[in-house]
Amino acid sequence: MGEFELIRHFFDRPELQPSRSDVLGIGDDCALLSVPQGRQLAQSLDTLVSGVHFPEQCDPFLLGYRALATNISDLAAMGAEPHSFTLGLTLPESDSDWLQAFSDGLVALAQPSGLALIGGDTTRGPLTISIQVQGLVPTGQALLRSGASAGDLVYVSGSLGDAAGALPAVLEGLYPHRCDDDSVSYLLERYYKPSPRVKLGQWLATHGATAALDISDGLLGDLGHILKASGVGAELNLEQLPLSPQLLSVAGLSKAQGYALGGGDDYELCFTWPAEKTLALPEEIRAECSVTCIGRIMDTAGIYDASTGLPLSAAAYRHF
Amino acid sequence: MGEFELIRHFFDRPELQPSRSDVLGIGDDCALLSVPQGRQLAQSLDTLVSGVHFPEQCDPFLLGYRALATNISDLAAMGAEPHSFTLGLTLPESDSDWLQAFSDGLVALAQPSGLALIGGDTTRGPLTISIQVQGLVPTGQALLRSGASAGDLVYVSGSLGDAAGALPAVLEGLYPHRCDDDSVSYLLERYYKPSPRVKLGQWLATHGATAALDISDGLLGDLGHILKASGVGAELNLEQLPLSPQLLSVAGLSKAQGYALGGGDDYELCFTWPAEKTLALPEEIRAECSVTCIGRIMDTAGIYDASTGLPLSAAAYRHF
Numbered sequence: 001m002g003e004f005e006l007i008r009h010f011f012d013r014p015e016l017q018p019s020r021s022d023v024l025g026i027g028d029d030c031a032l033l034s035v036p037q038g039r040q041l042a043q044s045l046d047t048l049v050s051g052v053h054f055p056e057q058c059d060p061f062l063l064g065y066r067a068l069a070t071n072i073s074d075l076a077a078m079g080a081e082p083h084s085f086t087l088g089l090t091l092p093e094s095d096s097d098w099l100q101a102f103s104d105g106l107v108a109l110a111q112p113s114g115l116a117l118i119g120g121d122t123t124r125g126p127l128t129i130s131i132q133v134q135g136l137v138p139t140g141q142a143l144l145r146s147g148a149s150a151g152d153l154v155y156v157s158g159s160l161g162d163a164a165g166a167l168p169a170v171l172e173g174l175y176p177h178r179c180d181d182d183s184v185s186y187l188l189e190r191y192y193k194p195s196p197r198v199k200l201g202q203w204l205a206t207h208g209a210t211a212a213l214d215i216s217d218g219l220l221g222d223l224g225h226i227l228k229a230s231g232v233g234a235e236l237n238l239e240q241l242p243l244s245p246q247l248l249s250v251a252g253l254s255k256a257q258g259y260a261l262g263g264g265d266d267y268e269l270c271f272t273w274p275a276e277k278t279l280a281l282p283e284e285i286r287a288e289c290s291v292t293c294i295g296r297i298m299d300t301a302g303i304y305d306a307s308t309g310l311p312l313s314a315a316a317y318r319h320f
Numbered sequence: 321m322g323e324f325e326l327i328r329h330f331f332d333r334p335e336l337q338p339s340r341s342d343v344l345g346i347g348d349d350c351a352l353l354s355v356p357q358g359r360q361l362a363q364s365l366d367t368l369v370s371g372v373h374f375p376e377q378c379d380p381f382l383l384g385y386r387a388l389a390t391n392i393s394d395l396a397a398m399g400a401e402p403h404s405f406t407l408g409l410t411l412p413e414s415d416s417d418w419l420q421a422f423s424d425g426l427v428a429l430a431q432p433s434g435l436a437l438i439g440g441d442t443t444r445g446p447l448t449i450s451i452q453v454q455g456l457v458p459t460g461q462a463l464l465r466s467g468a469s470a471g472d473l474v475y476v477s478g479s480l481g482d483a484a485g486a487l488p489a490v491l492e493g494l495y496p497h498r499c500d501d502d503s504v505s506y507l508l509e510r511y512y513k514p515s516p517r518v519k520l521g522q523w524l525a526t527h528g529a530t531a532a533l534d535i536s537d538g539l540l541g542d543l544g545h546i547l548k549a550s551g552v553g554a555e556l557n558l559e560q561l562p563l564s565p566q567l568l569s570v571a572g573l574s575k576a577q578g579y580a581l582g583g584g585d586d587y588e589l590c591f592t593w594p595a596e597k598t599l600a601l602p603e604e605i606r607a608e609c610s611v612t613c614i615g616r617i618m619d620t621a622g623i624y625d626a627s628t629g630l631p632l633s634a635a636a637y638r639h640f
Contacts, residue, residue, distance in 0.1 A: 024464075027549070028549075029398050029533050030362035030363055030364040030395065030400065030462070031362070031363045032361070032362055032363075032462055033361050033363070034355070034360050034361075035354070035355035035361065037357060040352045040354050041354075042350035043350055043351045043352075043353070043406065044439065045406045045408050045441050045452065046408075047408040047443045047448075049410055049443050049444070049448075051445070052443060052445050053443070074349045075350065078348070078350045078352070080350065086363065086365045086452060088408065090369055090448060119364065121365050123368075123372060123373070125369030126445065128367075128445065128448050130367065130408040130441070130450040132365065142350070142352055144344075144348055145347075145348050212349075213349050214349060229347070
């Protein structure tokens, strides 16, 4: 199958095509899109390399799903509404079964997210996936990393550490639908099908959160980006870290806390919120994910354990 | 050098940073940009793989330059004004000399083009470069492939076949600045530093060209895309093909014509223009590149030699 036929068959699918009349998708030298007045376009590009970011024999459906999910999570972290994406796909060979499953994985998340595939490039070479997602955000209201100030509360969405807890099973080649242990299966689901917190991010952007990002490299490292960009520090209440019963059952409390602090791939949001303001999330968002206050922003640089006053270091939690 | 330091040092350079106040560049979860009223955003993503699209030991300055040039050419083909780009760079190792030269190659073209590097991703793995460029075009005026109609004249910019003529020297590992033969050196320059026809494209978009694209895979194949999208055919006058004296001197007439028809990598524009309208290019654009009428659009599908009436096939010219 040649490049053009491949694109037509697996990527120029109706399920991935823009229904908007103001978008020109796949098929010309460039895609064309309009950005409505009063909106900015938020863009994020991520590259996933076989053998580095995912196992070489990874299930292609889950790979497509996860590649798109991790990108959408960047839109969620800015408070942007998903709009469209482009795909740079480098493949060692044109394997129809693989491509069909990969494309189905994209569709499974792109459709409910309202994301259209508007362009890209397919090339031959070592398996590498670059996805650029883009979304719309009301001008001036995007959630930046730089807005936290002393006294703000630190929140996270969902539960932390699940994806890190899944890693041993991922490296064994297990998949959620092919795993007997319900807890491990749950953790694998969290690793392969992260849930970008799009609605939460949009709500936070328009209701007064002061800073946000998504947790891809681990809470301590990622929170560190907010602290650095905002010129502040934080103290965390470790006993408040939201841990799933499944992670606790598989890893025990101490390891689970380590995963939550130092483990990546959770794609939950970490955000700061003014202490004097009530965080009244609408029911629609609370039904999708919980949010938990885990600490407070301080003037002093660094991240500290609120109960002992000792510094918390990401490196100390990278032993797994 | 870690990922963040690498990005700061080689890519968050002032020469690559947006001077516009309406752009948020590198450093948050997403880049943010605004699109002015009355403009559309044109976007194109290309992936270059080491050993497939360029020699494994390629000079990194020329690689950076060429990677960006081939992408800007897609903006030129739509008539868009360059705005910004994102870079997905996968590297086997973090080699400072290589990164500095690659980054300098980007700067050498991005600065005069007015392109800001607003985001991206650096990862470890086999050398792969994905660049997404974006530009602004007056709403509804982008040059599409689908607007050609019978009677239109077929034009190309510059000279054709130079890059294909350079390929033997490219595969030998020669570079323009390290080549004794002036003609071969010229062809190498054309291969490594293509000149995206940005001003020509912008002028054509606003002055009545009916269709356009850039020639990346070879004239016959690429013109075929215009013909297919427009539902028409074309006849070409082979003796009108613009061939450089350097190509003629290196390859001779017959091979040079073959390179011009079937060879890729020229990144000249091919466009169609209404026969009844004078093509009066302003001096500023004529000083940058010539344009040559090489044929005419016809009702009959296919591409024909105007002097013999026989079909011209790209495959027949892929023997080099």
